[in-house]
Amino acid sequence: MNVPFIAGNWKMNGLRADGLGLARDLADWLETVRPGVQMLICPPATLLSDIAALAASGPLLVGAQDCHHRASGAHTGDLSAAMLADAGASHVILGHSERRSQGEDSALVAAKAAAARLSELRPLICIGETLMEREAGLAGTIVARQLHDSLPPGLDADSIIIAYEPIWAIGTGRHADAGTIAAMHALIKAELATLLPGGGDVRVLYGGSVTAANAAGILHLPGVDGVLVGGASLKPADFKAIALAGLGGA
Numbered sequence: 001m002n003v004p005f006i007a008g009n010w011k012m013n014g015l016r017a018d019g020l021g022l023a024r025d026l027a028d029w030l031e032t033v034r035p036g037v038q039m040l041i042c043p044p045a046t047l048l049s050d051i052a053a054l055a056a057s058g059p060l061l062v063g064a065q066d067c068h069h070r071a072s073g074a075h076t077g078d079l080s081a082a083m084l085a086d087a088g089a090s091h092v093i094l095g096h097s098e099r100r101s102q103g104e105d106s107a108l109v110a111a112k113a114a115a116a117r118l119s120e121l122r123p124l125i126c127i128g129e130t131l132m133e134r135e136a137g138l139a140g141t142i143v144a145r146q147l148h149d150s151l152p153p154g155l156d157a158d159s160i161i162i163a164y165e166p167i168w169a170i171g172t173g174r175h176a177d178a179g180t181i182a183a184m185h186a187l188i189k190a191e192l193a194t195l196l197p198g199g200g201d202v203r204v205l206y207g208g209s210v211t212a213a214n215a216a217g218i219l220h221l222p223g224v225d226g227v228l229v230g231g232a233s234l235k236p237a238d239f240k241a242i243a244l245a246g247l248g249g250a
């Protein structure tokens with residue numbers, strides 16, 4: 001069985017002094033609990049190289065928040081997967097709803113995931129339904145289609161992570177209830193089993209208003225292999241408590 005995977009997405013937060021301080025604190029702390037939990041932080045690209053350097057000798061994983069689908073070229077302001085790997089990233093978040101809402105579709109996410117794998121980055125692919133889709137009874141259909149369309153061919157189960165993030169739960173303080181999370185994770189795992197060899201073993205994280213208070217209840221649900229945390233990942237005590245909740249130690 002996998003140890004819980006605790007991922008933090010800093011989004012567009014973190015200037016140099018605070019970001020490096022937070023990363024150093026987490027890296028030092030994680031030394032004391034490994035190998036009971038895997039922890040990934042995804043800082044802004046401006047801090048990636050420095051944080052990857054300070055984490056290099058320890059268990060803290062460092063990832064990026066997006067990559068371009070091309071290897072190089074005239075793409076002002078974008079970063080290729082190879083650049084992110086070169087800066088020290090091991091993972092990359094792809095298809096976050098905050099990017100899908102700006103026009104990124106699942107076909108582009110799949111192209112980015114393929115580019116990421118070519119640079120040996122592990123894609124952490126986000127999927128999730130809107131509140132309107134849920135209320136229309138379409139959550140399962142929408143999420144299954146996003147999953148199907150966001151995965152490039154040739155993946156193996158170990159090389160990707162999926163995050164189920166219902167859009168209505170992101171940054172709202174309203175996390176999905178236990179029944180919803182368990183049902184959606186079961187559906188996603190069943191779909192994955194049909195999409196790639198060993199797909200049932202792909203780790204599936206839950207994201208959306210995860211806090212120190214609700215993490216234990218979420219992390220111990222069937223089919224939940226970890227969490228993708230936004231706001232609470234910027235608060236060291238909260239993020240550590242979330243990780244400890246995965247061990248049953250909170």
Ligand SMILES: O=C[C@H](O)COP(=O)(O)O
Nearest residue numbers: 009170171208209230231
């Ligand atoms: O990537 C993280 C998710 O968007 C969740 O964010 P949140 O924990 O602030 O709701």
